[in-house]
Structures are given as C-alpha cells and as structure tokens.
Amino acid sequence: MTDLPTSSDVVVVGGGVIGMFIAFSLAEAGMKPLLLEARAFGGAVTGGSLAAIGTHMHGREEFDILAYARGRWRAFSDASQDRIEYNACGKMGFILNDAELAAGKSLVAQEKSQGARSELLTPEQARLHEPLLKGPILAATFDPDTATVNPFLAVRALMKAARKAGAQLRENTPVARVLSDAGLVTGVQTASGHCISAPHVVLACGPWTAKLAANFDINLSIVPRQAQCLASIRQPLGTLHKVISSCEAEGGVDSGYTQIQQCPSGQILFNTVTAPIPTPEGAEDRVGEVPPGFVADSVETLLKLFPALKSLPILRSWVRFEGVTPDARFLAGPLPTAGLFVCAGDNGSGFCRAPLLAQFIADGITGAGTLPDAMRRDTERLYNPFRFSEGHTA
Ligand SMILES: Cc1cc2nc3c(=O)[nH]c(=O)nc-3n(C[C@H](O)[C@H](O)[C@H](O)COP(=O)(O)OP(=O)(O)OC[C@H]3O[C@@H](n4cnc5c(N)ncnc54)[C@H](O)[C@@H]3O)c2cc1C
Numbered sequence: 001m002t003d004l005p006t007s008s009d010v011v012v013v014g015g016g017v018i019g020m021f022i023a024f025s026l027a028e029a030g031m032k033p034l035l036l037e038a039r040a041f042g043g044a045v046t047g048g049s050l051a052a053i054g055t056h057m058h059g060r061e062e063f064d065i066l067a068y069a070r071g072r073w074r075a076f077s078d079a080s081q082d083r084i085e086y087n088a089c090g091k092m093g094f095i096l097n098d099a100e101l102a103a104g105k106s107l108v109a110q111e112k113s114q115g116a117r118s119e120l121l122t123p124e125q126a127r128l129h130e131p132l133l134k135g136p137i138l139a140a141t142f143d144p145d146t147a148t149v150n151p152f153l154a155v156r157a158l159m160k161a162a163r164k165a166g167a168q169l170r171e172n173t174p175v176a177r178v179l180s181d182a183g184l185v186t187g188v189q190t191a192s193g194h195c196i197s198a199p200h201v202v203l204a205c206g207p208w209t210a211k212l213a214a215n216f217d218i219n220l221s222i223v224p225r226q227a228q229c230l231a232s233i234r235q236p237l238g239t240l241h242k243v244i245s246s247c248e249a250e251g252g253v254d255s256g257y258t259q260i261q262q263c264p265s266g267q268i269l270f271n272t273v274t275a276p277i278p279t280p281e282g283a284e285d286r287v288g289e290v291p292p293g294f295v296a297d298s299v300e301t302l303l304k305l306f307p308a309l310k311s312l313p314i315l316r317s318w319v320r321f322e323g324v325t326p327d328a329r330f331l332a333g334p335l336p337t338a339g340l341f342v343c344a345g346d347n348g349s350g351f352c353r354a355p356l357l358a359q360f361i362a363d364g365i366t367g368a369g370t371l372p373d374a375m376r377r378d379t380e381r382l383y384n385p386f387r388f389s390e391g392h393t394a
Pocket of ligand 1: 017
C-alpha cells in the first residue's frame, strides 16, 4: 500500500532548495505539483549550505538575474510567517596579491556600473567592518547587500508555503525512472515500482541529476564535487559581521578557502571546496571526508587572516556533494523529451539562484510569462542545458 497518487500535473524529482522552490512556484501558479524526495527534504547539499544570497563576485552576466533572485528571497522572507533568518549582513572578499587587486578593482567597477553599492576597501577600512581580521591583506572588496538565510528554516518555510498553495511533498521516495512514450514524458516510476502519470517531470536531483536523464541518452554536463563545512560552538554575536570569502578572481574555489561567516545562532561556519573528484557508483549513500591535508591548508589560510580564531572549538563538520558544470552555472530548461525539464548544477551557489530558476521553470511549464522578457532570454541563454554540446551556438 502507498499513499502516493497515481497521477499529477507535474512531478518534481528532488527536495532540495531548488526542487522545493520549483514546487512552490508551480503551486503558486495554480498547478498541483507532486515533489518526490529520495531521502529527507533539504537533507543533501541544501541542508549543509551557508546559504549566502547576493550578486557580489558572480560576474557581469549573472548580475541582473542574481539581483532579481535576491529580491525574491527578500520578498519570500517578508511574506513568510516563518522566520528564515534573512540577514542582510554584507559580504567581503579579501585580496592578498597584486593579481587579485587588479581583478578586485575591475569587479567592483563592473558591479558599480550595474547599480551595486560595491566598494574597494583599504585594509584599515576592512578592519573597521571586521576587527578580528588581522592578517596581511592588500585590500578587500565589499558589497553591503549580500544576505544569508538559515537553510533549514528556509526549506521548512518553503515546504509549508508549497503545501499551503496546493503542492504534495513526499520524502523517502526515490524515483527510479522517468517514463515516456513516443518522445513524450508520461510520468515516473519510484524505486518501489509505483507509477505516477504526469505530462511534466522536472529533474532537480542536484549532483545526481544526470543519472535520470541518461535513460533518455541525454548527456548532462554535471559532476559531483565535495564541499566540507566546519561549525564552531556558539560564539558571542559580533565575533564576525560579514560573509567573508576569498576574492574569486584568483584562487577562489581553487584556493580551497571559500567562505566564513557567523550565523544568528552564534555558530561560526567555515567552508572549503575540493575540485571535482571521480565518484564511484552509489557515492551519494556514503559521502566520504574531504582529504584532511586539503582542509588543513584552507584552515591555515583562515588563521593567517583571523589568528584570534585559532582556539575556536569546532562542534562538528560535514561533507556534501555539490553539482558542478564546466562553466559553474546551472543547467535549466526543457530537455529534448517533451515535458522533461532540468534544473541542477549549483556550483556552490544554488541558494542565490533558486527563486529565479524556479520561476523560469514554472513559466516554461505553465506557459505564463511572469519573468521580464530580457531576464527570461538571459536565463535561457546562460543556463541552456546543451550549451556545451558540439554545434551549439549561443
Ligand atoms: C558548505 C556549503 C556552503 C554553501 N554555501 C552556499 C552559499 O553561501 N550560497 C549559495 O547560494 N549556495 C551555497 N551552497 C550551495 C547550495 O547549498 C546548493 O547550490 C543548493 O543547496 C543546491 O540545491 P539542490 O536542490 O540543487 O540540491 P540538493 O540539496 O542536493 O537536492 C537534490 C535532492 O534530490 C534528491 N534526489 C537525488 N536523486 C533523486 C531521485 N532519483 N529521486 C528523488 N530524489 C532524488 C537528493 O536526495 C537531494 O535531496 C553551499 C553548499 C555547501 C555544501
């Protein structure tokens, strides 16, 4: 016996922030989506996230899209009766050498020209924002409008809002196959063999999305990458003030040091990311540790900048898989099998984009045009799932 329905308007596969926002947007648009999550809602990379939201250091092309998405998070937070700890704390990117300085200057100039309040700070100005930042920096980039949310509270609020708007959500329900007939999607089959008919299916399975698409000989360019987060026991609020990252221009994710911030509960979170590594079949069931030497190198960089954090007691650490694409952007849009859509490939910043992408996918399914035309065109172009294919022209 199962309480699963036998049909639905649209099945969303994956209950991370992306799938959840898509289910919410579809329900808001008047559809009755069914979201199926293999394990626990928000339990994969979504629940392990630092969930910073903003435009800073993401480049010119995505600036308007991210500004729009940040506005939608803000609106969701304001409209939600549930607290999601939306905290417009700002973001700082530290600069350690001349190459980063040149890149930081050009980044700030570009963002300013697009309407951001970004600035280049001297080391003294940076320390006024972050008094514990003692290490040698040449300068810092700064954006006062970057925000953070609490990923668990955000997913819970989205679940509640989606259900209220008419979505059905089921966890512990892995989808084994997407079903089709004569080039049209007809539904999904769960791992327990239950079939649900649906004219639309959205694959929002994070790093594992390519698996379900492969049944259709669709090759999606997305691979898993490990990210590790260390969390301290609670510290006095105000120990850190901003989201602090390495300047993406040089090093960035490759340098291993990606982000540190204090959350409203007082915990300090520190995030490192490895390059994509080969992941064996079933890796999602047994996430391994990031190589300890790698984490040690990242911590060393952190302690050079913030020596006062040397004795910070670590409460726990977790590792998650993120989905990575060759140009660090999502794959979002329709696939060649009519009725099949993809939205995955977070590259470590999927929280930022979730509301925009959800609206884009919901528009694609309902045919409504709720996104401004220019933004829809940019989204289609930047996140085209086949932009890496031979013969594709932008
Ligand atoms: C330490 C860390 C820090 C981060 N910091 C930031 C940040 O500051 N800002 C930011 O924007 N982003 C950040 N990110 C990235 C962000 O968390 C992700 O981009 C986002 O959570 C991706 O969401 P998702 O829904 O695509 O993926 P997931 O959360 O992985 O969700 C996919 C879901 O699909 C399910 N699934 C898979 N296969 C199936 C199947 N066959 N059937 C049913 N369900 C299936 C999985 O169980 C999973 O729950 C960070 C990530 C980490 C790890």
